[in-house]
Amino acid sequence: MKDFIRASLILFQAQLMSSLRSKRLLICAVLAAGPVAFAFMLVQVVPSDERVPITEISWALIGQVVCPVLALVFGSAVVSEEVSDRTITYLFSRPIHRASVLIGRWLAALLIVAVLLTVSGFGTIYLLTSTFSNDVPIESPFDLAFAMVAGLTLAAAVYSAAFTALGTLVKNPMIWGIAYVFAFEVLLVNSQLPGNLQRMTIQFHVRSLVHGWGVEAWEKAEIFELNDLITFGGAGIVLFTALFVWLGIAGLVLSKKQYELSA
Amino acid sequence: MTAYVEAHELGRWYGQVVGLNELTASIDAPIAGLLGPNGAGKSTFLKLVAGEIRPSRGSVRVLGERPFANRELFRRIGFCPQQDALYEGQTGIEFVILLLRLHGFDRKEARARGWRALERVELTDAAERATGTYSKGMRQRLKLAQAFAHGPELLVVDEPLTGLDPVMRHTMIALFRELADSGIRVLVSSHVLHEVEAMTNDIVLLHRGRLLAQGDVGEVRDLISRHPRRIRIGAGEPRRLARSLIELEQVTSVTFASPTDLTIETRNSEAFFRELTPIAAAGGFRVQSLDCSDENLEAVFDYLVQ
Numbered sequence: 001m002k003d004f005i006r007a008s009l010i011l012f013q014a015q016l017m018s019s020l021r022s023k024r025l026l027i028c029a030v031l032a033a034g035p036v037a038f039a040f041m042l043v044q045v046v047p048s049d050e051r052v053p054i055t056e057i058s059w060a061l062i063g064q065v066v067c068p069v070l071a072l073v074f075g076s077a078v079v080s081e082e083v084s085d086r087t088i089t090y091l092f093s094r095p096i097h098r099a100s101v102l103i104g105r106w107l108a109a110l111l112i113v114a115v116l117l118t119v120s121g122f123g124t125i126y127l128l129t130s131t132f133s134n135d136v137p138i139e140s141p142f143d144l145a146f147a148m149v150a151g152l153t154l155a156a157a158v159y160s161a162a163f164t165a166l167g168t169l170v171k172n173p174m175i176w177g178i179a180y181v182f183a184f185e186v187l188l189v190n191s192q193l194p195g196n197l198q199r200m201t202i203q204f205h206v207r208s209l210v211h212g213w214g215v216e217a218w219e220k221a222e223i224f225e226l227n228d229l230i231t232f233g234g235a236g237i238v239l240f241t242a243l244f245v246w247l248g249i250a251g252l253v254l255s256k257k258q259y260e261l262s263a
Numbered sequence: 264m265t266a267y268v269e270a271h272e273l274g275r276w277y278g279q280v281v282g283l284n285e286l287t288a289s290i291d292a293p294i295a296g297l298l299g300p301n302g303a304g305k306s307t308f309l310k311l312v313a314g315e316i317r318p319s320r321g322s323v324r325v326l327g328e329r330p331f332a333n334r335e336l337f338r339r340i341g342f343c344p345q346q347d348a349l350y351e352g353q354t355g356i357e358f359v360i361l362l363l364r365l366h367g368f369d370r371k372e373a374r375a376r377g378w379r380a381l382e383r384v385e386l387t388d389a390a391e392r393a394t395g396t397y398s399k400g401m402r403q404r405l406k407l408a409q410a411f412a413h414g415p416e417l418l419v420v421d422e423p424l425t426g427l428d429p430v431m432r433h434t435m436i437a438l439f440r441e442l443a444d445s446g447i448r449v450l451v452s453s454h455v456l457h458e459v460e461a462m463t464n465d466i467v468l469l470h471r472g473r474l475l476a477q478g479d480v481g482e483v484r485d486l487i488s489r490h491p492r493r494i495r496i497g498a499g500e501p502r503r504l505a506r507s508l509i510e511l512e513q514v515t516s517v518t519f520a521s522p523t524d525l526t527i528e529t530r531n532s533e534a535f536f537r538e539l540t541p542i543a544a545a546g547g548f549r550v551q552s553l554d555c556s557d558e559n560l561e562a563v564f565d566y567l568v569q
Contacts, residue, residue, distance in 0.1 A: 003367070006367075007365055010361070010364050010365060011365075014361050018350065018352055018353070021352045022352070085348055085350075086344075086346045086348035087348050087349065087350060089315060089342070089344045089346070089348070090344075090362055090409065091365070092314075092315065092332070093313055093314065093315065093337055093340075093341075093342040094337055094362060094365040094366060095334040095335065095337040095338045095365070095366060095367070096334065096365050097334070098332065255332065258315070258316045258317055258331075259315070260277060260310075260316060
């Protein structure tokens with residue numbers, strides 16, 4: 001176990017350094033800055049005495065777009081990048097557990113996504129709440145932003161674990177991931193289809209989590225009324241279970257899989 | 264010496280394609296050269312030895328152990344893969360240190376070993392440059408450095424001389440010999456006979472996924488010398504030269520490819536080349552070019568299989 005943690009930490013550091021120098025980070029930083037820029041634009045063009053649906057705007061941009069896309073971009077690359085770059089040979093010929101490659105690199109990806117979500121979430125909510133009133137009064141902008149960012153960080157962990165697992169199973173995880181996020185999830189969670197199909201999405205559970213966080217503005221957010229949400233605790237259990245299941249699948253596949261890399 | 268690689272009826276398929284077929288071999292030479300033309304199964308065999316892939320049938324044991332995902336064995340072997348892949352954003356020394364740390368060395372020890380390895384492959388000057396800026400030869404040397412930096416018992420190297428200039432090839436061959444002298448056993452692949460010959464006398468010949476021969480390189484060299492070859496000669500007076508050459512015992516036919524070129528076929532090319540120089544000098548023939556069009560391993564191996 002000690003060797004596993006040590007190898008994971010070494011790979012975490014290496015992946016973090018590599019990500020900080022990557023074009024991927026630059027692109028994702030621009031994406032994460034999008035909601036902040038949008039909020040800034042609203043501040044410039046909308047009179048400050050008007051009411052603005054702050055929770056809806058923040059969730060639609062950050063919860064439904066920025067979070068899953070960041071998790072997709074970083075999560076799908078955790079393993080598939082090593083395979084497509086044909087560098088996985090170097091790691092798999094070392095005396096380390098193969099799953100440590102997964103954990104180290106995934107944690108680095110998650111840390112970056114969490115930082116970007118924090119900047120995006122707090123920045124957007126700060127700009128909007130410092131200028132406008134919400135439909136439902138906001139007692140503490142910090143609590144509002146914290147509930148969203150914390151919930152979305154857990155969601156990003158689940159999304160990225162799922163996309164990491166996808167990256168061990170298929171050749172083009174990005175394509176599958178985009179289809180999942182923007183076709184499957186968006187369709188199910190934003191529609192009122194009968195039955196429990198919404199519960200098959202990560203988005204449904206993170207909405208339940210943030211809705212049940214104890215912040216009034218989130219409890220009354222209109223965007224959440226589309227869903228027949230479950231309790232805070234129930235959502236947390238489902239999300240953590242999904243996280244460990246996806247990581248387990250990814251670890252299992254990685255420990256058995258043979259990568260036939262071309263010259 | 265005990266065999267460090269033992270393969271028994273080893274087979275590996277890639278879907279319908281046969282990579283390796285019923286290979287039984289025991290390798291114990293300090294440096295063993297794995298020789299064969301492209302597609303012979305060399306890389307497949309080395310990937311099986313390095314534990315990157317599993318056999319489809321049969322078995323392979325390396326230093327007495329099954330290699331696939333065998334962490335204990337990975338402490339004892341070093342693998343230099345054929346693919347030209349590095350972490351492009353890292354510097355050379357960062358790359359080697361990262362992999363050394365995964366072997367369990369602390370930062371200080373990994374750093375010291377990393378620099379020593381880069382010194383041995385003459386890469387210290389470029390050690391702090393991003394690997395993305397390296398030439399093909401530098402990349403090959405870096406790949407090799409990471410393979411032996413941790414001090415393995417066995418070094419598995421796939422086509423290490425590809426992309427190196429003649430001077431660096433010579434240096435690398437000398438390095439393989441040095442490593443072997445220091446007790447590291449080396450299993451190296453190549454499709455160029457004289458490269459392998461410069462490293463070792465012990466070769467394993469593969470062809471189309473099968474073991475063709477194993478043993479002394481001299482015997483194979485004799486077979487290759489007897490392989491009938493066509494040699495195209497560009498000369499000022501091809502007809503007069505042809506009259507002289509046809510009298511040689513080892514020349515079986517002469518044809519004129521163009522007004523200035525003739526093509527001879529010989530059953531013993533080495534003997535022919537020995538005779539050609541004095542004949543050309545004595546007759547005053549101006550030999551302008553020599554081209555052995557079928558002097559490639561594929562042709563030679565096809566001949567050996569027949």
